[in-house]
Amino acid sequence: MCWTRLSLVVTEAFVALSAFGAGVMFMAVPGGRLMGMTDATLARSPFRSYLVPGIVLFVVVGGTQALAAWAETWRWPRAGCLAVVTGVVLVGWIADGQRRDGSCGRCRRFRRRLFRDLRVSVGSSLAGATFFSSLVGH
Numbered sequence: 371m372c373w374t375r376l377s378l379v380v381t382e383a384f385v386a387l388s389a390f391g392a393g394v395m396f397m398a399v400p401g402g403r404l405m406g407m408t409d410a411t412l413a414r415s416p417f418r419s420y421l422v423p424g425i426v427l428f429v430v431v432g433g434t435q436a437l438a439a440w441a442e443t444w445r446w447p448r449a450g451c452l453a454v455v456t457g458v459v460l461v462g463w464i465a466d467g468q469r470r471d472g473s474c475g476r477c478r479r480f481r482r483r484l485f486r487d488l489r490v491s492v493g494s495s496l497a498g499a500t501f502f503s504s505l506v507g508h
Contacts, residue, residue, distance in 0.1 A: 378453060382439035385460060389432030398423025414498055425462070434459050 393403040400419035402408065407420060417423060438456040441449040 379439050379442045382435045382442065382453070382456065386432045386435035386439060389427050389435060393424045393426075393432055396420040396427065400424070429504075431459060431463050487502025 372421050392405060396402065398404065400421040402411070402420045405420075411419065412420070415423075434452075434456045438452045440446075440450065446452070
């Protein structure tokens with residue numbers, strides 16, 4: 371397995387495991403206490419608890435990342451396209467979470483900058499790995 375494919379699989383697997391873990395914690399305790407969340411965070415969302423966001427995090431974010439890691443490992447012909455889709459799903463999840471965040475202004479600005487940089491780096495890494503793996507044909 372070439373290094374671009376390996377780095378993509380490791381990244382996707384890490385994100386999938388993280389999403390699975392957080393999703394399980396949100397589903398187990400919908401109040402969000404296990405993740406250090408409060409009801410104030412939900413004030414700007416249509417949800418009354420973290421149950422539905424936990425299910426979405428587990429199934430949509432974790433599931434697509436795990437599927438992409440599996441597809442890349444087994445060299446599925448459309449694995450590169452799937453990697454791009456999972457990157458878009460992840461960026462959408464992060465962007466929505468940041469949009470709904472109701473914490474203090476200074477902390478929120480710092481986190482927005484941090485997550486913006488993270489989104490750019492994750493998105494460009496996924497796109498770059500997909501592009502290079504399609505060029506190499508591995």
